[in-house]
Amino acid sequence: MTTTSLTNPQGAGRAGDKVFSGAALAAGCLILAVLFGVALFLVIQAIPAFTAPAEDIQGGQGFFAYIWPIVVGTLIAAIIALVIATPVAIGVALFISHYAPRRLASGLGYVVDLLAAIPSVIYGAWGAAFLAKEIAPAYDWLAKNLGWLPIFHGPASSTGKTILTAGIVLSVMVLPIITSLTREIFLQTPKLHEEAALALGATRWEMIKMAVLPFARPGIISAVMLGLGRALGETMAVALVLSSGALTASLIQSGNQTIAAEIALNFPEAGGLKVATLIAAGLVLFVITLGVNMVARWIITRHKEFSGAN
């Protein structure tokens, strides 16, 4: 066998090489084709929604009037989630990378990863059955004492099924993503920078402020953007928690809707033009998340030589 393959360069091994590398390349190209196909088929199936007469679309005022309130609702929910999750996630990441005792650190990291493992529908059920009920009195309090702010305008929802509750559930879901990415970057801070800061007499917090955070800034930004991408596209938490309605500024009344939840709630029973409208809404969501993710990835690649978040 050995002698034949040595003397015969056209043997089976050579063909195997070609087939194997060809298969590998084909698999890679298939992924590109799938991503292209996602865009293509969404566009094809969505076209009727754009060309149909305005009064046939749900709401009767055309696709644009239908889509913009739920785009705004999606952004509101995602922003609430990020405002809550970002500081906590950075704190947790710092705790695991710089504060927790060495031996506990990896175990604690695993505990936070468990948060990411819990399926989204269970978060939705938890938010609807437990969190909404528990948090409703707090909304009453907010409406009474901070009601002059448009976002806390009363009367508060008595069930607690509001966009703020949905945002809180979303924040729990994006927390592990931001945490695990920022933790990796914090751990990559050059040891010498940290030790130099400590040797100059800095306290631990000053060391973090001077050495760790500046080093990790691009990584934190991109981690937050990836969290934003997840929060924008998350479906179940909103579909189960929010009792949806028209766009309102108040976060503690029922109302508002997100694209993903709108699709999930209506698609199974939809037919004809409604399917096209919902697929078009999905296309809008796809474009938004694609943009957010590409910017995040671009930031990471630009700082690739410094950070480990690639």
Place this chain on the structure above:
Amino acid sequence: MTSTLTPARKRSALTKGQLPKFAPYAVLAVALVLGAAILALIGFNAFGWGIVSAILFAAGLVGWSAAVEGSRKAKDKLATCLVVGSFLIALLPLISVIWTVLVNGIPGIITPGFLGTSMNGVTGVYDNKAVEGGAPVLGGIYHALLGTVQITLLATVISVPVGLLTAIYLVEYGNDRSVARAITFFVDVMTGIPSIVAGLFAAAFFFAVVGPGTKTGAVAAVALSVLMIPVVVRSSEEMLKIVPNELREAAYALGVRKWRTILKVVIPTAISGIASGVTLAIARVIGETAPILVTAGFATSINNNVFGGWMASLPTFIYTQILNPTSPSNPDPSSQRAWGAALVLIILVMLLNLGARLIARVFAPKTGR
């Protein structure tokens, strides 16, 4: 406060101007007592006690430190309190979710026939009887469990070869070519595709190719593959990258072809990491609800054919039982079934996560040291 707690023994000049070692414990004790006292005035509950005590603890420790040690040390203490506090806050939802699922799910899961029967023929009439007359809650998750296993299995069969081959291309053949860089970039972008968009893609694809309204388990499997492939590629790529180059070079030096080197040397070395990555990817997609909702519909009876007919799955079962209870007037039996299914799903996901860790440890290559 400072004077009463200062230890009586003489202190060395080195530790002057520092808080004594027992300071945090003393402040914690005072904070707990004070917190209990405040809560007793406005009505006691354990959650409020924890919050009030934590705030009192942070304020007390930072204030004391500012008085004795100066502002820099005080700021350091404040940062420590905030960082530890944020970790504890992050634990709250985890504990709360698991507790809620356990408490609500156990009654469902111990109902006889819960794991072995489907929802076929179970109507609101039976649920009303169960609430009024104390009859047992009928119906179970067998059809959903079966559907989840079939859909996930098919998705794995599609994703693993594609994902693994792509990872091999990127690591072994890519050489930083433009194709390889494009694939890397778009795989990263793909990880961010919202799950519902993946479902819509699969639905739109099959609507266009097979016919409008095509909803089967296979469509759902395609949707899940879109979500699963990038995860498999990323984890396998990482694992192939850490295979030492010396192993490849040793194989080449013996005259082994590249493809045989990859199959016989590189992959066996990395197999533990690849297998655990695949298991984690399965754990990720097994709980996906939205893509299955728009691609496989929801069935109430057992469907053994992935390629024909609507199919139930655990996540969509939970979703429909909560949102559209079998008996709208008495939603309790439905919510009991939903929580039971949630418990089963969470156990499945945790087992897969645990399995991934075990695989990584048990099949790790022997380092010879």
